[in-house]
Amino acid sequence: MQFKDLGLKAPIRKALEEQGYKNPSPIQEKAIPPALVGRDVLGCAQTGTGKTCAFATPILQRLEAKSGPKRPIRALILTPTRELAIQIGESFDAYGKYLKLRHAVIFGGVGQNPQVEALQRGVDILVATPGRLMDLHDQGFITLDHLEIFVLDEADRMLDMGFIHDVKKILKWLPDQKQTLFFSATMPPEITDLVNSLLKNPIKVAVNPVSSPVEAIAQSVYLVDKGNKTALLAHLMEQKRVKNALVFTRTKHGANKVARDLGKSGISAAAIHGNKSQTARQQALADFKSGKVRTLVATDIAARGLDIEELSHVFNYNLPEVPETYVHRIGRTGRAGRGGEAVSFCDFGEKPLLKEIEKLIGRSVPLVEGHPWPMQIFEAPKRDKNGKIINEEDAEARAAAKELRKVREEARKKAPLETAQAAETPKKHRRKKKAARPEEVITLRPASPPVVEKRASVPGPKRGVRSGSLVDTGDSVPNTEFHRPNPLESDVIMDATARMLSSRRALLSGLLPKEKPRKKRAEAPKQQAVPVKAEQPQKPARTRQGPQQKAASPQHKKGAGRPPRRDRPRGMPPEPLRKNQPKDSTEQASLMKPYYLDIGR
Numbered sequence: 001m002q003f004k005d006l007g008l009k010a011p012i013r014k015a016l017e018e019q020g021y022k023n024p025s026p027i028q029e030k031a032i033p034p035a036l037v038g039r040d041v042l043g044c045a046q047t048g049t050g051k052t053c054a055f056a057t058p059i060l061q062r063l064e065a066k067s068g069p070k071r072p073i074r075a076l077i078l079t080p081t082r083e084l085a086i087q088i089g090e091s092f093d094a095y096g097k098y099l100k101l102r103h104a105v106i107f108g109g110v111g112q113n114p115q116v117e118a119l120q121r122g123v124d125i126l127v128a129t130p131g132r133l134m135d136l137h138d139q140g141f142i143t144l145d146h147l148e149i150f151v152l153d154e155a156d157r158m159l160d161m162g163f164i165h166d167v168k169k170i171l172k173w174l175p176d177q178k179q180t181l182f183f184s185a186t187m188p189p190e191i192t193d194l195v196n197s198l199l200k201n202p203i204k205v206a207v208n209p210v211s212s213p214v215e216a217i218a219q220s221v222y223l224v225d226k227g228n229k230t231a232l233l234a235h236l237m238e239q240k241r242v243k244n245a246l247v248f249t250r251t252k253h254g255a256n257k258v259a260r261d262l263g264k265s266g267i268s269a270a271a272i273h274g275n276k277s278q279t280a281r282q283q284a285l286a287d288f289k290s291g292k293v294r295t296l297v298a299t300d301i302a303a304r305g306l307d308i309e310e311l312s313h314v315f316n317y318n319l320p321e322v323p324e325t326y327v328h329r330i331g332r333t334g335r336a337g338r339g340g341e342a343v344s345f346c347d348f349g350e351k352p353l354l355k356e357i358e359k360l361i362g363r364s365v366p367l368v369e370g371h372p373w374p375m376q377i378f379e380a381p382k383r384d385k386n387g388k389i390i391n392e393e394d395a396e397a398r399a400a401a402k403e404l405r406k407v408r409e410e411a412r413k414k415a416p417l418e419t420a421q422a423a424e425t426p427k428k429h430r431r432k433k434k435a436a437r438p439e440e441v442i443t444l445r446p447a448s449p450p451v452v453e454k455r456a457s458v459p460g461p462k463r464g465v466r467s468g469s470l471v472d473t474g475d476s477v478p479n480t481e482f483h484r485p486n487p488l489e490s491d492v493i494m495d496a497t498a499r500m501l502s503s504r505r506a507l508l509s510g511l512l513p514k515e516k517p518r519k520k521r522a523e524a525p526k527q528q529a530v531p532v533k534a535e536q537p538q539k540p541a542r543t544r545q546g547p548q549q550k551a552a553s554p555q556h557k558k559g560a561g562r563p564p565r566r567d568r569p570r571g572m573p574p575e576p577l578r579k580n581q582p583k584d585s586t587e588q589a590s591l592m593k594p595y596y597l598d599i600g601r
Contacts (some may be wrong), residue, residue, distance in 0.1 A: 006032045009064075011056055011098035019094050025050040026207040032058055035181060040202040041138035042195060043183040049207065051183045052091045055151050060096045061101050062149065071102060071122030072146035078170065079129060080158045082107040082278060083285065088127045088153065101125060108132040109278035116141050130158075130166040137173065144173050155184040156191055156324065164194075171198065185331060186324045219328055221344040221354065221365045229317055229345045230258060234265040235372060236315075236343065237295070244288065247297045248329050250318040253400050258317060259297040269295040300325055308332065316344035319353040321359040348378055501516045 003013050003024055024032070027045040027371065035041050035058035045051055059075050079085045089105035096103070103125035104118040119126075119141050126133075126142075136142045152158060158167060180199055187206075224232050231460070249255045252273040262269040270284040270293045288296040291307060300320065311333045320326050326344075333340025344365065346354050358364050422558075 001029055007036050008032070008057055009061055012060060012095060014058070015095050015097045016053075018097070021053070024409075025054075027051055027205060028054045028057075028502050030205045030207065031055070033057075033182075035179075036061060038062070038179050040179060040199045041181045041205060042202045043201055043205040044187045045183075045185065045205070045207040051153070051185075053095065055153070055181045055183060056088070056091050056095050058148055058150070059125065060092070060099055060101060063101055064099050071124055073123060073126045073142065073144060074146055075125045075131055075149040076144065076147055076174075077125070077127045077151040078133070078154060078158070078167070079127065079153050080163060082109060083281070084154065085127050085129055086236075086282075092125060092127070101126065106132045106136065107278075108135070109281075111335070112136065130170065132161050133170065134166060145175065147174055147178055149179045149181070151181045151183070153183050154183045155195070156186050157328070168312055181473075184329055196304060216339050217333060218339070218341045219330065219344070219365050220342070220368050222368050222371055223375040224345050224347065224371070224373050225375055225377050226347045229347075230261045230265075232266060232345065232371065233258070233315060233317065234262060237262075237267055240313070240341075242294075243310075243315040244291070244308075245295050246308070246311060246332050247295060247315045247317050248320075249297060249299060250320075252299055254318065255297045255299055259295070261295070262295055268293050269297055271297045271592050273299040300329075312340060314340070314342045316342070319344060319346055319350045319357065321353060323339075323353075325358045326357045327361070341354070348375060369540040415456055442489070521571055 002023060003016055003021065006024060006029065008016075026049070027043055028050050031041050031051075033056040035055060041055075043051060043054060055077075063074055077088055079088060085105050085107045089103060092103045101124045102122060104115065105127045106112075106115045106119075106125040107129040108131045112135070115132070116136065119136070125322045133142065136146075152167070158164075180202075182195055182199065182202075222232060233247065236242070247258060247269075249258055252271075252275050255271040255273050259269040259271040268288060272281050272284045276284070284293065284296065287293040297317075314330050314333045316326070316329060320329065330340075330342035333342065344354075354365070
């Protein structure tokens with residue numbers, strides 16, 4: 001049988017041919033025709049037999065026939081893991097290459113803004129994990145009122161991972177009239193009642209016996225002590241010339257430890273688990289698929305949905321506590337009819353788990369003997385007061401997590417102290433700079449005998465000022481050589497304009513310190529030779545005044561008692577008011593008498 005015999009249209013068949021699909025698999029052959037006509041489907045088949053294509057192609061064809069300008073969400077595919085959601089999105093990309101439908105993939109662990117932007121542009125098909133779907137729905141970014149098709153992929157794993165309450169909540173948001181498709185590798189009896197309540201007159205498709213592994217996978221088990229598993233793993237990787245291998249551990253701490261130990265043995269390895277960020281997980285998976293990393297060590301979060309072409313080996317470093325998980329683990333190899341090998345390690349405490357797995361698959365797993373690290377410890381596992389087996393790896397994981405929390409807490413306490421020290425550092429520098437000011441102070445006084453004022457301080461020139469340097473004092477005054485740190489320290493009496501230009505020019509050149517603005521000096525005493533216009537009346541003390549008193553007071557008249565405003569350079573002291581002032585201040589020597597330079601030698 002070919003895909004055209006299933007009723008698929010030419011654009012979809014063309015895309016399937018480009019992906020290497022020639023003939024449909026048994027699950028595709030039995031599930032696609034009823035799904036195309038809108039029937040509910042309950043599909044059960046081993047991992048790697050093409051279940052994604054079995055529900056993706058009918059969805060694409062049905063939605064393409066009724067596509068319009070508006071793009072509400074018309075199909076929802078719910079998956080348990082991020083990796084599986086990404087791979088389903090890639091499948092819709094490939095199968096719908098020649099169609100005009102839009103799809104989006106949303107999952108947690110990453111920022112939601114790009115996902116929200118994709119939803120706002122409009123999508124026909126949405127692939128989602130439960131947590132992020134509920135989050136965006138509660139925020140108002142997702143509405144499912146126009147949903148036509150609902151797919152629950154890996155239904156048993158979705159419920160086993162604790163999503164049962166989330167799934168039930170999401171189902172209340174869906175319309176009553178819709179098509180429902182359930183696909184899974186196993187169908188344990190615990191979820192049968194739920195499936196029967198959701199599906200209406202479904203077509204049940206069970207290609208192989210429930211929970212049976214792929215026949216093409218060669219299975220084996222090695223009895224080995226817990227402490228020798230890593231050494232045996234490295235030995236088998238070299239002995240079997242393993243091209244790429246997926247190693248499963250029980251805990252996240254164990255995955256990190258195994259990857260680290262393999263790296264010490266010269267075997268490139270990367271860990272992938274729930275504590276890794278989504279970016280790190282995607283990078284590790286990409287490196288593994290490209291061949292940069294030879295071994296990918298994962299927890300059961302990667303047991304579902306990882307589609308790795310030509311994966312040669314799967315190693316069960318720890319046997320799973322749920323027998324069905326064993327089927328999903330080894331199903332990562334032997335995909336699409338290819339061969340593969342699944343190797344399991346079993347210590348004495350894991351023997352009961354091995355029996356449950358053999359009971360589920362209906363046959364015994366071949367035992368390999370004669371390896372370099374045979375089992376030598378035959379002690380029963382320790383149990384707590386409730387009879388539960390105490391796993392040493394779990395205790396190590398808890399201890400590692402406790403140590404990590406302790407380090408983070410110490411770093412959190414240390415951060416405020418470092419911040420406070422960094423905040424105090426500039427204050428110390430400012431105090432040092434304040435103490436290193438010049439030792440001599442120049443003051444401006446009225447005409448009187450020279451008085452020298454010295455301020456004791458640490459000896460030494462001001463930073464940036466060298467003795468004997470030439471200072472540019474502006475265009476109005478030629479360059480003058482000063483032999484003291486302060487260019488104003490000179491016996492030459494300059495007029496006000498020259499002093500101002502020299503001081504400002506030196507400040508711009510970085511030769512004078514930028515001192516804080518001084519308080520306004522008291523007005524210099526008036527000279528007898530220069531009459532003053534009118535003395536400003538003293539401001540009376542502030543007292544309560546009535547409206548009539550305020551109007552009569554000369555202080556409240558606009559401009560009353562204030563000297564006329566004069567334009568003078570900024571920073572210059574106020575000059576006395578004079579009548580018939582000449583244009584050039586240098587023509588009268590008496591004008592310079594109120595101000596001169598008092599220099600302390």
